[in-house]
Amino acid sequence: MKKTGAQIICESLLAEGVEVLFGLPGGSILPFYDTLSQYPQLRHILVRHEQCAAHAADAYARVTGKVGVCVATSGPGATNLVTGIANAHLDSVPIVAITGQVARPFIGKDAFQEIDITGITLPITKHSYLVHDAAELASIIKEAFYIARSGRPGPVLIDVPRDVQLEQVEYVPPGEVNLPGYKVPTRGHPTQLKNAARLINEAQRPLIIAGHGVIISGASEELKKLAETAQVPVITTLLGLGGFPGNHVLNYGMAGMHGTGYANRAIDNADLIVAIGIRFDDRLTGKISAFAPHAKIIHIDLDPAEIGKNVRVDVPIVGDVKVVLEAMLEMIEPREHLEWLRQLEDWRRQHPIEPAREGSGLLPQYVIRQIYEATGGDAIIVTGVGQHQMWTAQHYVFHEPGTFVSSGGLGTMGFGLPAAMGAKVGRPDRTVWLIDGDGSFQMTIQELATLVQDKIAIKIAIMNNGYLGMVRQWQELFHGKRYIATPLSCPDFVKVAEAYCIPGLRVTRREEVSGAIAQAMAYHGPFLISFAVEPEENVFPMVPPGASVAEFIEHPQKEVSVWPRQNTP
Amino acid sequence: MATTKHTLVAIVRDRPGVLNRMVSLFRRRGFNIDSIVVGHSEEPEMSRVTIVVNGSAAMVEQVRKQLDKLVDVVRISDITGENITVRELALVKVKASSGTRSEILEIADIFRANIVDVASDSLTIEVTGDEDKIDSMLKLLRSYGIKEIARTGRVAMVRGTIRVPSQVEGRKKRMI
Numbered sequence: 001m002k003k004t005g006a007q008i009i010c011e012s013l014l015a016e017g018v019e020v021l022f023g024l025p026g027g028s029i030l031p032f033y034d035t036l037s038q039y040p041q042l043r044h045i046l047v048r049h050e051q052c053a054a055h056a057a058d059a060y061a062r063v064t065g066k067v068g069v070c071v072a073t074s075g076p077g078a079t080n081l082v083t084g085i086a087n088a089h090l091d092s093v094p095i096v097a098i099t100g101q102v103a104r105p106f107i108g109k110d111a112f113q114e115i116d117i118t119g120i121t122l123p124i125t126k127h128s129y130l131v132h133d134a135a136e137l138a139s140i141i142k143e144a145f146y147i148a149r150s151g152r153p154g155p156v157l158i159d160v161p162r163d164v165q166l167e168q169v170e171y172v173p174p175g176e177v178n179l180p181g182y183k184v185p186t187r188g189h190p191t192q193l194k195n196a197a198r199l200i201n202e203a204q205r206p207l208i209i210a211g212h213g214v215i216i217s218g219a220s221e222e223l224k225k226l227a228e229t230a231q232v233p234v235i236t237t238l239l240g241l242g243g244f245p246g247n248h249v250l251n252y253g254m255a256g257m258h259g260t261g262y263a264n265r266a267i268d269n270a271d272l273i274v275a276i277g278i279r280f281d282d283r284l285t286g287k288i289s290a291f292a293p294h295a296k297i298i299h300i301d302l303d304p305a306e307i308g309k310n311v312r313v314d315v316p317i318v319g320d321v322k323v324v325l326e327a328m329l330e331m332i333e334p335r336e337h338l339e340w341l342r343q344l345e346d347w348r349r350q351h352p353i354e355p356a357r358e359g360s361g362l363l364p365q366y367v368i369r370q371i372y373e374a375t376g377g378d379a380i381i382v383t384g385v386g387q388h389q390m391w392t393a394q395h396y397v398f399h400e401p402g403t404f405v406s407s408g409g410l411g412t413m414g415f416g417l418p419a420a421m422g423a424k425v426g427r428p429d430r431t432v433w434l435i436d437g438d439g440s441f442q443m444t445i446q447e448l449a450t451l452v453q454d455k456i457a458i459k460i461a462i463m464n465n466g467y468l469g470m471v472r473q474w475q476e477l478f479h480g481k482r483y484i485a486t487p488l489s490c491p492d493f494v495k496v497a498e499a500y501c502i503p504g505l506r507v508t509r510r511e512e513v514s515g516a517i518a519q520a521m522a523y524h525g526p527f528l529i530s531f532a533v534e535p536e537e538n539v540f541p542m543v544p545p546g547a548s549v550a551e552f553i554e555h556p557q558k559e560v561s562v563w564p565r566q567n568t569p
Numbered sequence: 570m571a572t573t574k575h576t577l578v579a580i581v582r583d584r585p586g587v588l589n590r591m592v593s594l595f596r597r598r599g600f601n602i603d604s605i606v607v608g609h610s611e612e613p614e615m616s617r618v619t620i621v622v623n624g625s626a627a628m629v630e631q632v633r634k635q636l637d638k639l640v641d642v643v644r645i646s647d648i649t650g651e652n653i654t655v656r657e658l659a660l661v662k663v664k665a666s667s668g669t670r671s672e673i674l675e676i677a678d679i680f681r682a683n684i685v686d687v688a689s690d691s692l693t694i695e696v697t698g699d700e701d702k703i704d705s706m707l708k709l710l711r712s713y714g715i716k717e718i719a720r721t722g723r724v725a726m727v728r729g730t731i732r733v734p735s736q737v738e739g740r741k742k743r744m745i
């Protein structure tokens with residue numbers, strides 16, 4: 001049967017099990033949008049800026065395990081996607097971006113809204129296509145989804161010229177994907193598995209660092225079995241949060257720049273590190289030459305290019321984390337490391353994650369703990385980027401994979417609101433809380449309209465400190481308190497919400513916090529709370545840039561200023 | 570870190586953008602590519618790419634792994650240090666007068682080069698060999714006045730029955 005290119009795109013999306021698209025139309029993608037009327041099964045969510053379509057697709061993928069899809073027109077629509085695609089690339093999230101392109105005869109002529117988007121996104125996509133022929137569309141889309149979700153997941157872009165969308169061709173459902181150069185390693189090398197098991201069985205002070213790879217591979221159960229059988233304490237990376245239950249006795253929190261003191265001490269003293277699905281990012285390792293000075297390192301990762309990239313590895317295992325752990329479990333013997341655990345408990349007592357202090361103003365940490373209490377850890381928590389993101393990682397307890405959605409690798413301010421949107425669309429059954437900074441929130445604030453138009457009932461908590469807080473913290477600690485370009489004039493967020501027909505509350509005192517959270521959760525639609533938190537509260541512990549993880553700064557008992565700050569613009 | 574010349578050989582799918590993707594991985598790290606040669610391979614719809622690049626062994630290995638991950642790169646290996654045959658072809662247009670012509674012909678002869686074009690005031694010589702051989706011949710010709718040089722860059726093949734890159738790749742893997 002003959003179909004248009006646009007129809008073939010829709011058929012192919014359905015064949016891939018796609019239910020939702022996030023996007024915004026324009027001339028070059030219009031034939032595709034026009035065809036959507038024939039495919040009511042495909043729900044389209046209209047964003048207010050294409051960056052948010054990519055972030056929403058990204059978060060949708062993280063919480064559902066499916067491939068997220070975003071759509072944009074050529075030129076500015078496509079370039080607006082770039083930050084979102086880069087974000088998915090750095091956090092290994094499977095998304096497929098479909099962009100319109102000018103008609104084939106106009107390509108390469110600087111036609112109106114023509115941009116070489118496959119060229120621009122070349123270093124931030126796992127793969128990309130410029131479609132020259134509608135007859136290729138079905139197989140390209142099938143291939144794109146396969147590449148996005150298999151192996152180490154990542155973004156794939158498909159650029160479709162307008163006339164290809166209109167072209168009528170015979171529709172033939174695609175055959176099997178045939179990619180001779182595309183390797184997906186699965187099981188680790190048997191000798192290395194044996195070596196790893198031996199090291200684990202022999203270690204005195206073993207430590208597991210669990211990363212995003214554990215969650216992507218769905219290996220939480222296997223990780224738990226390994227930790228429990230060999231009695232190995234587990235710490236996580238930022239994106240590893242939720243991969244190992246936060247309330248498990250063997251969980252020692254997040255490590256790295258703003259990790260717990262005890263997790264960082266553990267790294268510094270361990271004699272064996274089992275790194276699972278992590279990439280030894282500099283925010284985790286601190287000064288690389290001083291990282292884990294006493295430890296042998298076993299590194300399990302799907303991506304061979306990650307092995308040995310940043311640290312020397314004693315036992316490299318290239319394979320899917322779940323498959324590798326399954327195989328390794330057969331060789332792991334039950335062990336006890338009571339002395340090591342006692343040591344860790346001592347460190348936990350010596351370096352507690354600062355509990356919310358009494359008697360001071362409204363602390364963001366306190367608010368986050370209250371959100372945890374109110375949700376029982378059952379919600380999906382999405383963040384922006386900055387101090388509030390780190391406080392969320394430190395003070396909320398994540399029990400399950402897929403409950404913490406945050407921009408790790410790229411650290412994209414503005415990720416929060418569109419990501420919360422995508423998460424809620426993917427998991428309408430779950431409560432979704434966005435914990436955002438006043439700076440981050442203002443980068444994509446326009447998506448409040450999308451929440452209303454598409455009835456996306458997320459709960460928003462803005463940690464309003466009147467600063468680009470994380471940068472201000474660096475200025476305070478490392479730049480002589482010269483607060484250049486960080487004081488932030490904010491609108492009245494509750495009034496802004498109101499303008500979008502979203503109810504909201506302003507909270508300035510700690511006694512009001514739990515009531516406001518309860519009110520937000522009881523409301524059937526989106527709800528916003530602006531918390532006027534301590535403006536100059538800092539995130540501690542902190543490993544200063546360039547220092548080793550053992551050299552973290554603890555909370556200095558400084559006088560905190562009062563709200564509102566004098567220099568509020 | 571000590572840098573050395575590395576020869577990478579890849580079999581890639583004949584797709585638009587594949588070279589761009591490969592080169593981009595070098596550019597991003599500030600590598601200068603000495604030469605890159607692309608041509609058909611023994612397999613249909615597959616090209617063979619030979620890349621010569623200067624870098625530390627660790628850096629080059631990191632890029633090789635990244636290159637190997639590209640969807641359209643079927644296989645790739647670093648054949649530096651293997652027992653390889655290396656060839657490059659050069660076309661050299663050199664000034665020649667009636668007085669110098671026979672001397673130039675003699676030099677060409679020593680290097681087993683061919684004269685492919687003769688004009689009233691110049692000769693065009695075609696020479697094949699490794700880079701050293703070509704450099705030596707150019708050095709000798711320089712005094713006559715070189716008008717133009719076209720060099721292909723290096724192609725390479727491992728000696729013996731081993732088929733590169735897959736087999737070398739296999740051996741490397743086993744060594745990890």
Ligand SMILES: Cc1ncc(C[n+]2csc(CCOP(=O)(O)OP(=O)(O)O)c2C)c(N)n1
Nearest residue numbers: 386387388411413437438439440468469470
């Ligand atoms: C798009 C973008 N621009 C700049 C930065 C640098 N940056 C990192 S954190 C931060 C401040 C974030 O401020 P806010 O969202 O208010 O959160 P807070 O740190 O106050 O909790 C900035 C500017 C960034 N991460 N992303």
